[in-house]
Amino acid sequence: xxxxxxxxxxxxxxxxxxxxxxxxxxxxxxxxxxxxxxxxxxxxxxxxxxxxxxxxxxxxxxxxxxxxxxxxxxxxxxxxxxx
Amino acid sequence: xxxxxxxxxxxxxxxxxxxxxxxxxxxxxxxxxxxxxxxxxxxxxxxxxxxxxxxxxxxxxxxxxxxxxxxxxxxxxxxxxxxxxxxxxxxxxxxxxxxxxxxxxxxxxxxxxxxxxxxxxxxxxxxxxxxxxxxxxx
Ligand SMILES: [Cu+2]
Numbered sequence: 001x002x003x004x005x006x007x008x009x010x011x012x013x014x015x016x017x018x019x020x021x022x023x024x025x026x027x028x029x030x031x032x033x034x035x036x037x038x039x040x041x042x043x044x045x046x047x048x049x050x051x052x053x054x055x056x057x058x059x060x061x062x063x064x065x066x067x068x069x070x071x072x073x074x075x076x077x078x079x080x081x082x083x
Numbered sequence: 084x085x086x087x088x089x090x091x092x093x094x095x096x097x098x099x100x101x102x103x104x105x106x107x108x109x110x111x112x113x114x115x116x117x118x119x120x121x122x123x124x125x126x127x128x129x130x131x132x133x134x135x136x137x138x139x140x141x142x143x144x145x146x147x148x149x150x151x152x153x154x155x156x157x158x159x160x161x162x163x164x165x166x167x168x169x170x171x172x173x174x175x176x177x178x179x180x181x182x183x184x185x186x187x188x189x190x191x192x193x194x195x196x197x198x199x200x201x202x203x204x205x206x207x208x209x210x211x212x213x214x215x216x217x218x219x220x221x
Contacts, residue, residue: 035119035155035191036114036115036191037191037193038115038174038175038176038190038191039173039174039175041111041114041115041175042115042175045107045111048107049104049107052100052103052104056100
């Protein structure tokens with residue numbers, strides 16, 4: 001096995017982790033921003049995570065549909081199956 | 084792409100999403116969980132079936148709570164008889180009011196007006212009527 005996937009995964013993961021933590025790091029080391037509105041915060045979180053969930057769902061379902069369509073049984077050879 | 088590549092991509096993506104969700108949850112916990120330092124403390128007492136609010140200067144209000152826009156408030160929530168829950172739906176404030184225990188939650192009103200305060204834990208016959216008014220003054 002070539003090292004490409006491992007390397008790729010490590011790089012992708014690093015980027016993901018950094019993108020996820022950068023706002024945290026920013027607020028931890030920078031000036032604490034103004035007081036948050038709990039309600040707005042909660043709804044933002046909700047929409048953000050819903051978007052992520054739907055994106056993941058679309059990718060997974062889309063892949064399934066693609067695989068099912070791509071490898072569908074176009075010409076069934078009954079003779080072969082029944083032996 | 085070989086099968087191994089696809090599998091590694093899949094593993095990477097799943098782990099990445101989990102880490103991302105974990106980081107967001109961590110950040111949310113930090114932002115919502117920590118009370119700002121300049122918060123004004125209000126003692127909230129729940130009992131069947133009404134709310135009592137005590138301001139830092141000792142003034143008490145029953146059935147209504149008057150606060151000001153632009154200030155941060157911290158609630159010390161407790162109960163006298165059974166378990167209740169202190170809830171201001173519009174401001175996403177909700178915490179249990181438990182006898183013998185003081186729970187904390189904070190919020191910062193940014194719009195003047197009158198809002199609903201309600202009990203959010205079934206506490207007996209008149210639970211459904213255990214409401215109060217949050218008055219936010221400009
Ligand atoms: Cu109740």
